[in-house]
Amino acid sequence: MTAPAPTRSSAELIRAEEPVLAHNYHPLPVVVARAEGTWVEDVEGRRYLDMLAGYSALNFGHRHPALIEAAHRQLDRLTLTSRAFHNDQLAEFAERLTALTGLDMVLPMNTGAEAVESGIKVARKWAYDVKGVPADRATIVVAAENFHGRTTTIVSFSTDETARAGFGPFTPGFRIVPYNDLAAMEAAIDETTAAVLLEPIQGEAGVIIPDDGYLAGVRALTERAGCLLIADEIQSGLGRTGRTLAVEHEGVVPDVLLLGKALGGGIVPVSAVVARREVLSVLHPGEHGSTFGGNPLAAGVGTAVVELLETGEYQRRAAELGVVLRGGLHRLVGRGVVGFRARGLWAGVDVDPAIGTGREVSERLMGEGVLVKDTHGSTIRLAPPLTITAEELESALASLEKVLGA
Template sequence: MSKTPEAVAAAERWTAHNYHPLPVVIADAEGAWVTDVDGKRYLDCLAGYSALNFGHRHPALIAAAHAQLDRVTLTSRAFIHDQFAEFCQKLTDLTGKDLILPMNTGAEAVETAIKVARKWGYLVKGVRPGQAKIIAMEGNFHGRTTTIVSFSTDPDARDDFGPYTPGFQLVPYGDLAALEAAIDENTVGVLVEPIQGEAGVLVPPAGFLPGVRDLCTRNNVLMLADEIQSGLGRTGDTFACDDEAVVPDMYIMGKALGGGIVPVSAVAADQNVLGVLKPGEHGSTFGGNPLACAVGIAVIDLLRTGEFQERSRELGERLHTGLAKLIGDGVTEVRGRGLWAGVDIDPARMSGRDASVQLMERGVLAKDTHGSTIRLAPPLTITADEVDWALEQFHSVIA
C-alpha cells in the first residue's frame, strides 16, 4: 500500500496552506535524483529553485558540513569564528568586490541591499533624509517580506498584505526608456533580476543590462543585481550578468550558495558602498555562522573550477534545442539560458499544473508558474543522457 496519500494528508493537516506542492513525498536524494516514501525515483528538474545547483548531497559539500558539525556550528556575530574570514575572502575573490555581508535567506539579502542602498544614498550621494527611492521592475520576484511585496506586481504575493512600504517605483522589465525617465535626484538604486525567474524565466532584450549599468553610472545610482536564482553557475556563467560583461555595484546571492544544505545568502559590494554600515545598524544571529561558512567555502571552491559553468552551457544548449522542437506542438514559447528554461504550455492542451503532475507520474519533477508555464532548472550535475530522458518524458506529456 502506498505511503504517499497518508503523508500528503498529514502535511496538509498540520501546515498553513501557503504552498500548493505536487503530491510527492521525498525521503532520499542523491545527485540529480530523489526517491519518495514508496521507493519511486524521480529526476529532479527543479533543483530547489536553483538552491541545488550542485545536486543533492554533493560529496564535497556533505564532507564540509560533516567536518564542521563535529567542531562548532554557531557563535553569533558577537565573536569571530575560524571559517568566517576565509568564506568572506573567497566570496570577494569570486565577485571581484571589496566586502561581503553574509545573511541567511535570499529575502534577507534583498532587504540588506535595500537598506545599504538607502544609507549610501543619504551618506554618500546626499539624498535628503527620508526621500531615497529605489526603482524595481514589473514582474519581479525578490522575496515575500512586507517591504519586498510592497513593490511586487504578483497579486498572490502582494494582495491583503498592506499597508505597503513607500520608496519604490516600478518600470517595465526590459524598458530602458522607462527606466531613464524614472530616475531622479532621489534615486539611490535600481534593483533588477538579470533573468526574471518566478515570472517564467524571462530573459531581457540584448543590451538591457548594459543599458541599466550605463544609466546607473551616469546618474550616480547603484545597480543592484539579484542573482539569487540566476547566479552561481545556473546560466552558464558564474553570474548571469557576466553574459553581457556587466558588473553591478552589488551582487545579491543566495540559494546555491548554501549548497542545498543550509540557508546561506550574502551581498557583495565595494568599500564605498558596504562601508556605510556601522556596528549595530544591520545584522543577523545566524548570518555567517560557522556551518554556513564551511559549506559556502566548499561551494565557492566548486565554482572556481569552472566545471559547473561549462556543464550548464553545454547541457543547457542540449536542453533548449530539445525544447525548441516542441514549439507549435503543445509548446508556444521557450525562454532561458544555460540549464534554466521557462516553457509556455499551450493552454488549449493543458495547464502548467496538469503538465507538472503528468511529468511527475513519468518520473520527472518540475513546477508550474503563472498558470501555463513550466520551469525547468535541473542540477548542474545532470548528465546528457538524463537531459535526453527528461526531454522524452516532456514530449510524451505535451505533444
Template sequence: MTDQTTPEPHVARNYAPLDITIATADGAWVSDEEGRRYLDMLAGYSALNFGHRNPELVRAAVDQLGRVTLTSRAFRSDRLEPFAAALAELCGKQMVLPMNTGAEAVESGIKVARAWGYRVKGIADARAKIVVAHGNFHGRTTTIVSFSDDPDAREGFGPFAPGFVSVPFGDADAIAEAIDDDTAAVLIEPIQGEAGVIIPPEGYLRRVREITRERGVLMIADEIQSGLGRVGRTFACDREGVVPDMYLLGKALGGGIVPVSAVVADEDVLGVLRPGEHGSTFGGNPLAAAVGHAVVDLLATGEWQERAALLGGHLAQKLDGLVGHGVTAVRVAGLWAGIDVDPEAGTGREVTERLRALGVLAKDTHGQTIRFAPPLTIRATEIDWAIEQLERALSAH
C-alpha cells in the same frame, strides 16, 4: 481544527506542492517513501545547483559539524573571514554581508542602498527611492511585496512600504526616465526567474549599467536564482560583461544544505553600515561559512559554468523541437528554461502533475509556464529522457 484529510495537516498552507513526498535524494534524482525515483528538474529553485548531497559540500558540512556550528556575530569565527574573502574574490568585490535567506539578502541590500543614498549621495532623510521592474520576484517579506505586482504575494498584506518605482522589465529607457535626484538604486533580476525565465533584450544590462553610472545610482543585481553557474556563467550579468555595484546571492550558495545568502559589494558601498545597524544571529555562522566556502571553491575552476553552458545548449535544442507541439515558446539560459504550454495541452500545473506521474519533477508558474532548472550534475542522456517525458505529458490531455 486542522484538516486531517490533507497529507500535511499541521503545516501552514502557504504552498500547494505536487503530490509526492520525497524521502531520499542523490545527485539529480530523488525517491519517494515507496522508493520510486524521480528526475529532479527543479533543483530547489537553483538551491541545488551542485546536486543533492554533493559529496564535497557534504564533507565540508560534516567536518564543520564536528567543530563548531554557531557563535553568533558577538564573536569572530575562524570560518567567516576566509569564506568572505573567497566570495568577494569570486565576485570581484571587496566586502561581504552574510545573511541566511534570499529575501534577507534583498532586504539587506535595500537597507544598504538607502544608507548609501543618505550618507554618500546626500539624499534627504526618508526620501530615497529604488527603481524596480514589473514582474519582479525578490521574495515575500512585507517590504518586498510592497513593490511586487504578483497579486498572490501582495493582496491582503498591506499597508505597503513606500520608496519604490516600478517600470517595465527590459526597458532601459524607462529606468532612465524613472531616476531622479532621490533615486539611490536600481534593483533588477538579470533574468526574471519566477516570472517564467524572462530573458531581457540583448544590451539591456549594459545600458542599465551605463545609466546607473552616469546618473550616480547603484546597480543592484539579484542573482539569487540566476547566479552561481546556473546560466553557464558565474553570474547572469556576465552574459553581457556587466559588473553591478552590488550582488545579492543566496540559494546555491548554501549548496542545498543550509540557508546561506550574501550582499557583496565594494567597501565604498557596504562600508556605510555601522555596528548595531544591521545583523543576524545565524548570518555568517561557521557551518554556513564552511559550506559557502566549499561552494565558492567549486565555482572557482569554471568547470561547472562550462558544464551548464554545454548542457544548456543541448537542452535548448531539445526544447526548440517541441515548439508547435504542445509548446508555444521556450526561453533558455544555460540549464534554466521557461516553457510556455499551449492551453490546448492543459495548464502548466496539469502538465507538471502528468510529469510527476512519469517520473520527472518540475514547477509551473503564472498559469501556462513550466520551469526547468535541473542540477548542473545532470547528464545529457537524462535531459533527453526528461524531454521525452515532457512530450508524453503534453500529448496526454
C-alpha cells in the same frame, strides 16, 4: 539509494500535513524521503529525476560529496557563535567569495529575502551618507513582474496580487517600471534614486531574458545618474546560466550583488550581499545584523560551494548542456510548446493552454518520473542540477514530449 521502510504512506503524510501546516504552498503530491545527485525517491521508493533543483538551491545536486563532507567536518567542530564573536571559517568564505565575484566586501545573511532586504537597507544608507539624498526621500527603481521574496517590504513593490493582497499597508520608496524598457527606466531615475534593483533574468515570471544590451544600458544609466545597480542573482547566479553570474553575459559589474540559494549547497540557508567597499562601508556596528548570518557551518559549506565554482566546471556544464536543452525544446515548438526562453540550464516553457495548465503538465510529468514546477498560467520551469548528464536531460525532454502528445 534505497528509501527506508515508510511508517506512513505518501498519501497519509500529505493528509497529515493539512490540519497542522499553514497553506502557503501548493506542492505537487510527492513526498520525498531520500535524494542523491539528480534523483530523489519518495517514501514508497519511486524514483524521480529532479528538474527543478530547489529553484536553483541545488545547483550541485542533492548531497554533493564535497559539500556533505564540508558540512560533516564543521558539524564535528563548531556550528554557531553568533556575530558577538569571530569564528575561524568566516574570513576564508568572504575572501573567496569576493575573489569569485570581483567585488570587495561581504555582508553574510541567511535567506534570499534577507539578502534583498539587506541590500535595500544598504542602498538607502549609502544614498543618505554618500550621495546626499535628503533624509527619508531615497527611492529605489524596480521592474514589474519581479520576484525578490515575500517579506512585507518586498511585496510592497511586487506586481503579483497574490503576493500583495491582504498584506498592506505597503512600504513606500519604490518606483516600478516595465522590465526590459530602458526608456521607462531612464524616466524613473532622478536625484532621489538610491539604486536600481533588478533580476538579470526574471525567474518566477517565467525565465524572462531581457534583450541584448538591456543590462548594459541600465548600468550606463545608473553610472550617469550616480546611483547603485543591485543585481539579484539569487536564482540566476552561481553557474545556472553558464557563467558564474548572469550579468557576465553582458560584461556588467554591479555595485551590489545579492546571492543565496545555491550558496548554501542545498544544505543550509546561506545568502550574502557582496558589494564595493564604498557601499558596504556605510554600515556600522548595531545598524544591521543576524544571529545566524555568517555562522561557521554556513561559512564552511559556502566556502566549499565557492571552491566548486572556482574550477569553472559547473559553468561549462551549464553552457554545454544548455545547448542540449535548447535543442530539445526547439523540437517541441509547435508540438505542444508555443514558446520558450532558455539560458544555460534554465528554461521557461510555455505550453499550449489547450493541452493543460502548467500545474497539470507538472503533474503528468511527475507521473513519468520527472519533477518540474509550474509558474504563471501554462508555463513550466526547468532548472535541473548542473550535475545532470546529457542522457538524463534527453530523457526528461522525451518525457515532456510524451506528456504533451498524450
